[in-house]
Amino acid sequence: MLEELRIRDLGVITDATLPLGPGLSVVTGETGAGKTMVVTAVGLLLGARSDAGAVRSGAKSATAEAVLKLDAGHPAVVRALEAGADAEEFDGGAELILARRLGADGRSRAFLGGRAAPVGVLAEIGETLVVVHGQTDQIRLKGAAAQRGALDKFAGETLAGPLGAYQGLYTHWKASQAELDSLRSAARDRLREAESLQTALVEIDEVDPQPGEDGQLKAEAVKLANVEELRIAASTAHQALIAEDFGEAGDATTLVDAAKRTLEQVAEHDAELGSAAARLAEVGFLLNDIATDLASYQAGLDTEGPERLAEIEDRRGALAKLVRKYAPTIDEVLEWAEKARARHDELQDDSSRIESLDAEVARAEADLAKQAAAISKIRAKAAKDLSARVSAELKALAMADATLVINLEPAGQLGPHGADDIAFLLQPHSGAPARPLGKGASGGELSRVMLAIEVVLAAVDPVPTFVFDEVDAGVGGRAAVEIGRRLAMLARHVQVLVVTHLPQVAAFADQHITVTKTSVRGADGGTATGFTSSDVRLLDGTERVRELARMLAGQEDSESAQAHAQELLDDAKLLPQRG
Secondary structure (H helix, E strand, O other), X not given: OEEEEEEEEEOOEEEEEEEOOOOEEEEEEOOOOOHHHHHHHHHHHOOOOOOHHHEOOOOOEEEEEEEEEEEOOOHHHHHHHHOOOOOEEEOOEEEEEEEEEEEOOOOEEEEEOOEEEOHHHHHHHHHOOEEEEOOOOOOOOOOXXXXXXXXXXXXXXXXXXXXXXXHHHHHHHHHHHHHHHHHHHOHHHHHHHHHHHHHHXXXXXXXXXXXXXXXXXXXHHHHHHOHHHHHHHHHHHHHHHXXXXXXXXXXXXXXXXXXXXXXXXXXXXXXXXXXXXHHHHHHHHHHHHHHHHHHHHHHHHHHOOHHHHHHHHHHHHHHHHHHHHHOOOHHHHHHHHHHHHHHHHHHHOHHHHHHHHHHHHHHHHHHHHHHHHHHHHHHHHHHHHHHHHHHHHHHHOOOOOOEEEEEEEEEEEEEOOEEEEEEEEEEOOOOOOOEEOOOOOOHHHHHHHHHHHHHHHOOOOOOOEEEEEOOOOOOOXXXXXXXXXXXXXXXXXXEEEEEOOOHHHHXXXXXXXXXXXXXXXXXXXOOOOOEEEEEEEEXXXXXXXXXXXXXXXXXXXXXXXXXXXXHHHHHHHHHHHOO
């Protein structure tokens, strides 16, 4: 709620602080004292368009500032933190400061939580905090979406369950419809993609590459290209190991065997030489194994001729073609082919998927139509009840012949909230055409219409703070008392700030604030060089009686006027409990 409102150099107000609290706060004062500047200040804080003419004459700028206390999770706090503002925490809640500075040169700056912010952000936050009803202010429920939301909240849980189920099915229906449209619109592109993938997969399958095959073939090709050198090397090494006629010293196996036998003859005299003899025996076995392998290697070389090399080069050429087209290596070609095969299968399944989705969308649409019809019935009943209750409030607010008409018309198509077009209309009297809210009614009448609607909706669709200006224009007597009573009823649920000139309304206030104008003549005794300022004060009990007496008879010192004022205050304490 608004805890405090500070105004400086705005209109005739030089410097004022309005301490506000829960319940109903009223602002009163003589005509021209600057009461409307309170509403202007609130409007600036809600992102309203600035007017340099509102800056006090002679001042460089005007400032409006509000201190709000809200729940920590309130949307205004969340949005403020997103915008980089600071919000001071207290007892599970948060304190947020909004400010607007208007320069005499027409420039305007907004501040949120002590930091500069775009005016648009201030307006976003203001929408969740304060609703202003006045002659020039936009009404809260002027949009179709807002009117539908208000009616749905008034309908309560009776509508909430069916509407929630409808919206879940609607989301699924739209998603299925979007997928179906996508499949149909992209059918040609998907067909071309499938054909391209099919061609590629056929080419790869014909070659039938194996993992790592390109590396293996490269190694084999290098071997066959150097087969003669390899044969000579293997033969020479083989002869060195086992050929008996390999030079005067003999082959390697013969020499190793001779060394072994020599050491074995003396091994019994020294264990170290016995160990050496055993190790030479192992070397002999190893040399024989190597000699056997070399013989086998030579035999293999003799069977791999130029034909095999040509065969390998042909195969490598086929693999290289795949690598050039699809991936840097054969292993990556195989990986690409696996993914392409899965994509191809998916594309081939389009026709069956389209058929399945078509049936699914049709079923969902039929179900939605049934649910939308049920929702329309619930809304029609709620609209009738809301219309009757608001119209009853209007009769007590000096609009005896006025009726709130809530029209429900088929929208012609299913939407996220059903299939209804909803419009709130005001019929000023029987036989007159019903017109949209805000058209065909004066500012005071419109404020009373909105007061009636807000009183009925307060328990189900509350906004933390309401500001009413001119709500009592053109009324008096019993109607004025009823306006005050309904403002007090509304204030049970939300904070209400009212600018009024009627004592019957002011008597219901929980906080009574007065604006007093002071004019000072200039040195020449005229007003041209003088100035006018206003003082804003919160009244105590005795001061309230005097202010009400002034509003009643223009004679705050009159005992009879004060007695009448006290009577108004006493009656106001009882009236909110009635009806």
